[in-house]
Amino acid sequence: MMCQKCQEHEAAVHYKQVVNGEKQETHLCEGCAQEEGYMNFSDNGLSIHQFLTSMFPFDQSISQKQQVRRTEDAVCNKCGLSYQAFRRKGKFGCSNCYETFHPYLDPILKRVHSGNTTHVGKIPKKIGGNLHKQRELDQLRKQLEQLVQNENFEEAAPVRDQINKLKQELEEEREGGDQ
């Protein structure tokens, strides 16, 4: 078997991986394998091919005409990337692309991230205190629900107080922001 990359040398490294039950094989000569960094920690969860096929699995089923009409108007006004080009490359051009392609993103993100579309992790310090407080509030509400479900009313009381305090703070901030 020849190396898939250079087509010059006999393939020596056969690289296999399975993502979501789909098997993918890559055959490279030793030199190309080293160049591709297969001996190193690899950085992406998916290979680009896998990624594109998992992102846009229904490519063929959408009629050509429909596809053109749907994508004609979607061009990022900051970096100039069109939705069509985004589909081809699988990469955004700037942060504004997320806004521009917003209507199409949920199904793509769901496919790549096991049904998830919303971030629940770290928040940058500079993003106002509001979002941090909102997160805390969500957490406390979940906690309260759990405690009430377990009929643990003793511990639930202070949690409820904390929720009320946070809610009030958030409201005051909102009013302050409007003026």
Added chain:
Amino acid sequence: MSLQDFINEAISPWMNTEGSDSDIVLSSRIRLARNFDYAAFPTSGEQESLIKVLEHMEKEYSNQSYNQFKQFHLVKMAELEPVQKRVLVEKHLISPHLAENNHTGAALISENEQASIMINEEDHLRLQLYYPGFELTKALETASQIDDWLEERTQYAFDEQRGYLTSCPTNVGTGLRASVMMHLPALTMTNKMNQIVPEINKLGLVVRGIYGEGSEALGQLFQVSNQITLGKSEEEIVEDLKSVVQQLIESERRAREWLLQQSGIQLEDRIFRSYGVLAHSRIIESKEASKCLSDVRLGIDLGYIKNVSKNILNELMVLTQPGFLQHYAQKALNPKERDAFRAHLIRERLQLEQY
């Protein structure tokens, strides 16, 4: 250059310290992808804003210290020889993709080479942090602190719904890729990996192995990492990965015991044959070298081989890659010359052990 000097140059200082479960987990890595709010992503190819990003990082962080990491040194891709880049790639300090960005690509590398911040790779910043052994929690904690330090002097591209915005939709949200490099010889020899890998994939994790001609993974090394970056917190991502890695460690330990009981003499024979090949061969290809190194490392872990340091697998897997071989030889080598030089280097390295 003496071999010892060469090794000192090739092996990052952090690799010489030992972490938890280091008989099975060689290293842990945390990577965070971040972008600046004001500049188009490197994928857009818009040079002007990328130059700004590079200038900002150079001005604010070049030769700056952060806690235990001492100074960060800036290396620009434009100023490196191809072989120097290759060495940095083989040391995992930069990616092959960054090495190709000769205009605006750069990396801030900490003095002990444990932390590296790639600039203008696929994202404006890619922070990578390595720990020896199984140390994901500590790695995440520290990476997050460095992340705060980087955020202090800029505005990240962040969206309340989508989280940290990245060039590739596979990284959006936390921008976190947590990985461990595991040595799993007993699970490989007992053909258990074929069953285990699909199970792990179902949990949203990715297992990568490097395969030679046979069915055994090269060096019997596997990288396990998270695939999902959106909809889970950083801590959840790391906890989920940790619990799977913990199970793999236990299975590998059980498989080693089983092998010892069932076929102790065959296993001992395999290990010492491999040791013999490394100690005496005159030509060795990288796949054979990887297999033998893996066997010898297992032999050390099981107590068959004494007086050889555990680091030998990690060390020689790095040293015998083409970039390093040519760096040590101080000339370009064709594949045949490499195989001879590799054998020479391994023999010489093993002799350092015999005192």
